[in-house]
Amino acid sequence: MPVVLDRVHRCALCETTQVGLLRCGGCRLVRYCCRDHQVQHRSKHKKTCKTSVELRNRLEEEEDLVRHATPDFMTPANAFDTHIGHFWGVVTTRDYMQARFELADYAVGLRTLDGVREGLDHYKDMIRLNRSDNMGLRDRVPALMLRLDQDQQCYDFIKWYATGPDDNYDWGDMSLPFLNIRDADVLEDPAFLVREWGSLNHQVAIQLLKMKMLIDIRQLKIVKKVLRGRLPVELWNLVEQEAVRSPLSSRFVGNSYTELVKTEHMLSLQCRKLGVGILDTNGGFTYELLECNQETLDYRPEAYCHGSYEERALAVQNCYAAWQETAGALELLKDARSCAARNSENEVQTYLKHDRDGRTPEQMLSDLSVNRIWGYLEYAIHNGSYLGPPEDRPSERYYREARALAEEEGPDRMLFSDEESD
Template structure:
């Protein structure tokens, strides 16, 4: 998706998309809609006039994109038929649009309108953009324009979480042997419904995993983890203090994903099991993202450069692929409350536990690459962020003193284990060869070194 010059475009209000006044915090479906773009709303005529200097550029681009699409639509519907061109492809070629040359300008005009609507960041704009994308996939099943890469993050913004998972699973499983006939309209198309979001993500993991799908899927897993965090905190605070029926109503208001309604009904033990499963899946997917494109996680924490880029093409694993995936998904990261906080805490935990390694890194230029100690530590934090996601998840639902949060306890345990290992190694150095190679199991246990750090990359 092409980017505007200002990265702040992707950083709107945090939380679910709602009808909001573009100038003030007012919300509600009764807000006035801009007659020009039909995608921005205002609480009053005065606020619309006051916001016009900021809105004018985007509004005009959307109006021009609509006019262009209307002209291309007219041309397709009223084409002069010949051996390559049907009189009206909307009647005869649904599902095969890209194979008809005179529909391609129409499809390009439609995706151009989608881009402008989605960039506006309003509920009207995102919903209309999504509706266009759904229709485009019906018109062109083979999706020659890559619309499917944009759809999952948009679905998550609209809280269509089950539909998002079903959509991605269909695309990664629809053509296992490469023999799916995209021109055969009788074959199943986007027909997966109600798939298990908590199932093993192995179908998404492979040599040529789609970066946009990996990003959307890990976002979905993190979104559910944040809801579990909110449920756990709510129960800790309210259990025994108010009637269960009232607590149940409050719990429904602290979760965002429609899928979390099932999580809310789980027993505390089952909820913990679901949390551990989601953590494991998120870590697998996070590692797959770093393998698919090593740039992505570094720029997720500092996205402005990627959001300002305008790549026209890309290769797998490239900067351009990362920039496009960032532009496709960053608004979703930003709006989904709690997910970036979770990753930032995991990164901080990883960086803190990596401090003891900095001296060794700084002595080795082949590893340091001219970076300062602070830069090396920051990079280690990003590289190891997924290994520390469990620390951050425990911290997120902890209500005690900050100095005693779970990650602090885990770090103390790691340091104690490391100290024991060093002491054991020193003791071994003082043993005779015969003593060191005793068959006694207790003495052999001295050679066992604990895993000091979570997963590193």
């Protein structure tokens, strides 16, 4: 797996984060703390640098061809002057768009701060040049925004695509509003995304965005538990501000513990709704995300259909780095999966009796736990801010209470019904 992106520049050799790092003049995607480290790293960086320069040169050549084309009845003299918004309709611009895509894709793949920023800028401008987005760049943009903590921009971007254009929207009409939503309410119900034929990439991005806020609330709760009464009032807000990552979470700084718990519960219910929506859109996505491997990240399908393996593989490729770089996000899902597995063990044999796929008990438990993750997310959230003995974690208490209730009502009672856990 590639290294995790930091939201600070690092020397490619020693990984220092000091101010004023020098950027490679060739690729413009990698930085160094000094000339000596650049020289030492040259043997490893040479191929990357050469490829980046070649991609930039090709892009410049293709752009020059578009800007200085010989006009005819199908080709404008300069599409940048006459066809902004519907580039794809001019066939001679497609080589330029492909060259720009390849440079952006390569830059993002390096997982440096400069690379991700440049890739996102390319994708956004390519959408500006071609509103109908025949290349599907709108699926890539949200996760890159989240990686750069552009969370509000991500939400506005997705909400416009989900609620702005209708079936009669004319993508070629430049007078119509386009990506014009600003400062939408990130705490609103995500029902507008949970719909038939919804965008898997956009559902997953909003799920991660809301989980980033949940993780920040968890951090604020822990701060209050650990430091309550131990800091001067004038330092309290500073500590809380440092505890959160998402810019959206600054609204929670200074909230009371009760207010945090209330917001946490609301967000957990929204995440559950989104999780069920993701399950309906592509039932295997969550499993692929949690069990992600290099084979999935390297897979390049030529096409996909709704609900297919190809669709979820592409979605994982688009979003996995964002999940991996959001501290605590994957761990939260894995803990929810563990809670689901613990509480589903006694149901495995019942489900195996009706199984037509020949699954082993281990495979059945794995499938049950993944499908029930979203029903147990709140257990994992409660576990996250718990600071006591492991045996008394909230999920363990809930399990013991449910088991005691099951024993009272009879041995055949399931610990959790499908309605409670799915």
